[in-house]
Amino acid sequence: MSGPTAPNRREPHGDGPRARARILARVTRAAALRDRLPHPGRLDTPVPPDPVATFVNRFTSQGGEVATPDPDRAPRDWLTTFLGELGAGIATIALGADVPPGLQPRLPGAAPAHADAGISMAWGAVAETGSLILPSTGTRAVQLLPPLHVVWIPADRVFARLEDALLEMVPTLPGSVGLHSGPSKSADIGQTVVTGVHGPGRCIAVVH
Amino acid sequence: MKVALFVTCLADHYFADAAVDAVRLLRHLGCEVTFPDAQTCCGQPAYNAGMSREAARMAHHTIDTFADCEAVVLPSGSCATMVKKFYPRIAADDRAVQAAALADKTFELGEFIVRRLGVTRLGDGLAGRRVAVHQGCHALRELRLEREPAVLLEGAGAEVVPWEAQDECCGFGGLFSVKMSAVSAAMADRKLDTLPRVDWVVSGDGGCMLHLDGRSGARGCGVEFVHLATALWRGVDGHPD
Amino acid sequence: MATRISDYAARSRDAIRDQPQVRTAVTGATVAFDEKRRRAYGEVDADAWRRWAEAVKNHLLTHLDDYLAEAEARLEANGAQVHWARDADEAREIVLGLASRLSVRSVVKGKSMLTEEVELNPALERAGIEVIETDLGEYILQLLDEPPSHIVGPAIHKKLEQVQELFADRLGTDPGGDPDELARAARGVLRDAFINADMGITGGNFLVAETGTVALIENEGNIRLTTSLPRVHVALVGIEKLLPRMSDLAGFLQLTTRAATGQPIGCFVSLVQGPAAHPGDDGPEEVHVVLVDNGRTDVLLHENAWEALRCVRCGACLNICPVYRQTGGHAYGWVYSGPIGSVLDPGLLGLHEAMPLPFASSLCGACFDACPVRIPIPELLLAWREEAQQEGLTPWKERTALSALAAAATRPPLYRLAGKLGTRVGATRAARSLPMLRDWSRDRDPPRPSPRTFRDLWRKGIK
Numbered sequence: 001m002s003g004p005t006a007p008n009r010r011e012p013h014g015d016g017p018r019a020r021a022r023i024l025a026r027v028t029r030a031a032a033l034r035d036r037l038p039h040p041g042r043l044d045t046p047v048p049p050d051p052v053a054t055f056v057n058r059f060t061s062q063g064g065e066v067a068t069p070d071p072d073r074a075p076r077d078w079l080t081t082f083l084g085e086l087g088a089g090i091a092t093i094a095l096g097a098d099v100p101p102g103l104q105p106r107l108p109g110a111a112p113a114h115a116d117a118g119i120s121m122a123w124g125a126v127a128e129t130g131s132l133i134l135p136s137t138g139t140r141a142v143q144l145l146p147p148l149h150v151v152w153i154p155a156d157r158v159f160a161r162l163e164d165a166l167l168e169m170v171p172t173l174p175g176s177v178g179l180h181s182g183p184s185k186s187a188d189i190g191q192t193v194v195t196g197v198h199g200p201g202r203c204i205a206v207v208h
Numbered sequence: 209m210k211v212a213l214f215v216t217c218l219a220d221h222y223f224a225d226a227a228v229d230a231v232r233l234l235r236h237l238g239c240e241v242t243f244p245d246a247q248t249c250c251g252q253p254a255y256n257a258g259m260s261r262e263a264a265r266m267a268h269h270t271i272d273t274f275a276d277c278e279a280v281v282l283p284s285g286s287c288a289t290m291v292k293k294f295y296p297r298i299a300a301d302d303r304a305v306q307a308a309a310l311a312d313k314t315f316e317l318g319e320f321i322v323r324r325l326g327v328t329r330l331g332d333g334l335a336g337r338r339v340a341v342h343q344g345c346h347a348l349r350e351l352r353l354e355r356e357p358a359v360l361l362e363g364a365g366a367e368v369v370p371w372e373a374q375d376e377c378c379g380f381g382g383l384f385s386v387k388m389s390a391v392s393a394a395m396a397d398r399k400l401d402t403l404p405r406v407d408w409v410v411s412g413d414g415g416c417m418l419h420l421d422g423r424s425g426a427r428g429c430g431v432e433f434v435h436l437a438t439a440l441w442r443g444v445d446g447h448p449d
Numbered sequence: 450m451a452t453r454i455s456d457y458a459a460r461s462r463d464a465i466r467d468q469p470q471v472r473t474a475v476t477g478a479t480v481a482f483d484e485k486r487r488r489a490y491g492e493v494d495a496d497a498w499r500r501w502a503e504a505v506k507n508h509l510l511t512h513l514d515d516y517l518a519e520a521e522a523r524l525e526a527n528g529a530q531v532h533w534a535r536d537a538d539e540a541r542e543i544v545l546g547l548a549s550r551l552s553v554r555s556v557v558k559g560k561s562m563l564t565e566e567v568e569l570n571p572a573l574e575r576a577g578i579e580v581i582e583t584d585l586g587e588y589i590l591q592l593l594d595e596p597p598s599h600i601v602g603p604a605i606h607k608k609l610e611q612v613q614e615l616f617a618d619r620l621g622t623d624p625g626g627d628p629d630e631l632a633r634a635a636r637g638v639l640r641d642a643f644i645n646a647d648m649g650i651t652g653g654n655f656l657v658a659e660t661g662t663v664a665l666i667e668n669e670g671n672i673r674l675t676t677s678l679p680r681v682h683v684a685l686v687g688i689e690k691l692l693p694r695m696s697d698l699a700g701f702l703q704l705t706t707r708a709a710t711g712q713p714i715g716c717f718v719s720l721v722q723g724p725a726a727h728p729g730d731d732g733p734e735e736v737h738v739v740l741v742d743n744g745r746t747d748v749l750l751h752e753n754a755w756e757a758l759r760c761v762r763c764g765a766c767l768n769i770c771p772v773y774r775q776t777g778g779h780a781y782g783w784v785y786s787g788p789i790g791s792v793l794d795p796g797l798l799g800l801h802e803a804m805p806l807p808f809a810s811s812l813c814g815a816c817f818d819a820c821p822v823r824i825p826i827p828e829l830l831l832a833w834r835e836e837a838q839q840e841g842l843t844p845w846k847e848r849t850a851l852s853a854l855a856a857a858a859t860r861p862p863l864y865r866l867a868g869k870l871g872t873r874v875g876a877t878r879a880a881r882s883l884p885m886l887r888d889w890s891r892d893r894d895p896p897r898p899s900p901r902t903f904r905d906l907w908r909k910g911i912k
Contacts, residue, residue: 220903222896223903224900224903243907248864249864253854256834258837259838259855260831260835262852265855266855266858268859345811345813345814345815346814375815376771376813377815379771381810383808384810386885386886387458387805388461390892391465391775392892393892394775395775418896422896423892425893426892
């Protein structure tokens with residue numbers, strides 16, 4: 001497919017061993033030119049005293065929204081009402097694979113590409129950066145395609161620092177993890193910020 | 209205190225009056241000023257062009273010329289940086305000690321007055337003057353003279369007006385202004401276009417002034433550039449015109 | 450590699466004269482970026498963060514052999530496939546080979562300077578594959594058939610009116626459409642592209658050796674989609690982009706974004722370990738990571754330039770650079786522009802090919818203050834200049850003049866005479882027509898020498 005001069009060629013890995021050996025040999029040769037310098041250890045970033053408050057503050061300052069469920073109602077009922085009252089015409093939803101029944105709003109389902117809202121479970125959140133941590137096991141299309149993304153996040157899963165959260169994830173990392181720190185944004189047209197460019201234009205974290 | 213003036217090429221030939229004002233100012237502040245006759249170029253043009261061997265020859269000459277002086281003062285931030293910061297990098301190994309010693313006792317004019325003499329009040333000869341300060345990049349980012357010129361000008365009664373592009377390079381850069389003249393001139397335009405309404409633009413670097421003044425003249429901006437030494441002397445002297 | 454670097458001086462002059470709107474747009478955008486960067490640095494102990502990041506990258510670069518092997522092993526354990534490309538040809542062949550084997554007809558791309566560097570898009574298109582850039586800025590440039598002009602904001606040289614005109618013509622939007630409307634139109638086109646694409650191609654901001662994690666930072670969500678919806682994801686990663694450990698990534702994600710756009714972190718960060726392997730994961734069936742050298746080991750082998758490999762491509766040095774601000778990136782003639790380009794391009798391409806970029810700087814030093822990994826760009830520029838002089842890559846007249854200055858400067862009487870003559874002759878009309886001074890005096894009024902030198906005044910006595 002790469003034209004008439006390509007019969008030579010190797011499988012995708014084709015020249016792998018030779019290229020690999022050559023690159024590594026040159027890297028090793030370069031390492032011999034200078035001292036091997038030590039790792040400086042971990043970067044101490046400040047620990048926010050109240051992670052949940054800091055998360056809410058950072059996440060909202062990045063354009064995200066935060067909602068707190070009514071403790072007197074069942075979570076799925078509260079969310080059903082909440083979505084209705086948003087005035088965003090939410091008629092259908094797409095559910096992440098790991099959203100337990102008790103957190104699923106009572107609304108008709110739709111494919112992620114057509115749903116009005118996606119409902120996800122966060123693995124955790126980060127106060128320091130105002131980020132939701134969304135593992136790929138929760139269905140990526142749900143996290144990305146609908147114009148509104150609603151994310152459940154248990155209050156006791158809000159980590160103070162990004163490093164704390166990432167280190168805890170290391171033993172069980174899935175194929176992919178998304179850190180979502182607000183709605184999709186761009187300033188590529190005339191340096192004006194617009195939201196909802198590719199991903200959700202609204203992202204609501206429900207801390208419960 | 210005995211102070212040797214390292215006048216620098218541009219001040220010798222293009223800002224001779226400013227160098228004279230520097231002498232008067234230093235004398236006024238109680239210094240005895242000498243002028244070692246063997247002084248030549250600090251070597252910065254060669255150094256910036258990537259000819260450090262040639263620059264080192266000039267550095268060695270300068271090191272010898274000022275070896276016995278108590279303090280060396282330059283009316284130029286970039287030449288002062290050459291001596292203070294770059295001589296130790298390029299001096300031959302057998303001159304390293306002398307290069308470091310010269311670096312320690314060398315000062316840009318404003319730096320000398322504020323940091324070495326501890327003087328910030330010069331009189332009120334500049335009362336009523338609105339000035340903007342153009343800091344040469346070496347003075348600003350290598351010598352970290354972030355406040356010194358403004359402190360002295362205010363100490364002489366002037367009002368120092370903030371300038372949007374104050375910390376930006378004017379585009380001189382020596383050889384750069386010759387090799388990349390159009391970009392260099394555009395950089396000057398950015399400075400001139402953001403300049404607030406002032407009586408003078410004051411700078412401690414002759415190179416920047418030649419370039420900015422030349423560009424201002426070519427565009428008919430009518431801005432008056434005054435060397436820091438002259439501005440401060442007028443501040444003391446009380447005859448700002 | 451085809452570059453247009455050598456005529457930088459002429460093209461920068463043309464750009465400033467003929468495209469004043471580029472200068473206005475670029476200056477406006479970069480000044481705004483830099484203000485945000487300053488504010489974001491001010492919120493943390495930026496000095497300590499930068500020193501830490503410098504040390505991590507120095508450790509990485511002096512142990513790169515170990516970490517490359519570790520990253521490869523981890524990625525393979527995660528189910529990803531690793532490829533090694535010595536140069537641009539190999540990088541393209543690897544991707545084309547994959548596309549062929551996997552019957553790929555359509556590709557969506559996330560913004561990647563490395564794919565620009567290895568000229569991947571034209572190769573894919575020649576093979577009959579549809580390639581769609583999905584970053585909004587890159588999409589605009591793809592429609593215009595222009596390369597990116599900035600590492601982070603590829604289309605910052607374009608004003609709103611130009612995008613309005615382009616989208617009206619190509620997407621049928623209202624000629625006066627506001628950015629929201631224009632973005633919506635692009636979203637519609639690109640959404641279909643994501644859903645129909647067989648392969649997503651991205652770069653990689655970092656590759657964590659400890660976990661085999663390709664980390665990608667963005668704001669739009671297009672990279673998250675590119676790495677999630679198509680059945681194949683290919684990430685091209687420069688070998689210098691590694692980080693030792695996950696804990697390092699936590700610092701680098703934050704520092705890079707603060708340096709780039711002033712945000713605490715990008716709106717979306719993708720951490721890709723491998724293909725979908727768990728129930729509920731609707732991600733790609735295959736993930737391929739192509740480790741690309743393409744000149745990087747040359748830079749690593751260079752005595753001074755290796756420090757430039759710490760670069761995290763944040764663009765902070767471009768934003769603060771008064772030279773870059775006058776022209777934008779296109780004048781530089783290759784993928785990496787601005788201060789970092791001027792020290793990296795000579796290493797990646799060879800100094801001869803990258804001339805005169807080491808001289809495209811006034812050495813003002815602002816870039817070093819902004820750089821999150823403290824690359825000593827002014828010192829590296831001087832090192833390249835030194836090499837250029839030694840290899841005779843500069844005009845001989847310049848070298849001769851500076852040698853003569855050095856010779857005179859060690860002979861005070863000769864220097865005094867030459868200085869006087871030079872100044873007086875330099876002020877004449879004839880001198881202004883000398884090739885070296887012609888441009889200077891075309892752009893500026895000539896300097897006026899003092900009537901008497903200071904030396905003469907001193908001899909006369911100063912009152």
